[in-house]
Amino acid sequence: MRRSEQLSPAGDRHWRGSARFAVSCALVFCAMTLLVDWDAESLTPLRALLWVALSTAVCAVLLPPQVSAGPGWLTVRTPWRRCMVRTDALTTVWQHDGASSHLVLRDTYGRRLELDPRVLTANPLIWHELDTGVRRSVDRGTLRQGAEVLERLGHRIDDETAQAVLRASGLS
Template identity: 75%
Template sequence: MVLCALFLLVDWDAGSLTLLRSLLWLTLSATLFAVLLPHRVTAGPGWLAVGTPWRRHTVRTDALVAVRQFGGVSSHLVLRDAHGGRLELDPRVLAANPLIWHELDTGVHRSVERGTLRQGADVLEQLGHRIDDETARAVLRASGLS
């Protein structure tokens, strides 16, 4: 909002502000805000949600049917549940938030026990090992042992 006001103020001061340019600055500011606004990831017993500025995607972690990891420039996980829920998530979010990782891991174990998770258990197992390794290194670094 401040950026939009700044754009409008500079354009007005230059004497070139028109309705079309105002709409252009407003659209540019809204697009920039939407791109830079991080997704909000929340979790609870049996569910995981990713909130975007326009929508909230939720999956039941205790009823997952598939987990896929796509690599490339920015790696991301795609989770699907038995109720049709689907969400995309950056694995770094899980590494940075141990409580969210714990909720997801607990739900995955329930999905495996119930037999609903048919694809991707190995992806989450590898991710769990990587998160555990990073956590152990951080603890050793903080204690001065590494």
């Protein structure tokens, strides 16, 4: 297959909207703090710089990780780092439940990645790429721990997708 015929990676289709929301919140925070400080007649260049820096921090905290997947790989990018694992060479998978549930994947190369399972639920193409890679890992015998975690997650994603289809068609 020539390079021009290769498929583009699957990406989080909701990331741009979430990123716009994070930037909007940061801009509103910056504008409000500058206006309040200006109205109190205490705005100085140093304080303005402080408010801009705090607004940048708000944006960085609210900015969601950008998840993308392709044949045999999954990548999560944050403002600070980029993590990638080979999904066709996974060794362990586990899920931390609680207030902030996240999925942890580790491959044979020692790389580790964490992501929110809701990203997989909201993006069937990313889930498909991950599931295909996991099946290859199982076939190759590299996935020693966590296949049942992904199986449960797959059933949950399938159930939610079926319910969404039934709601959209008016049958539920």
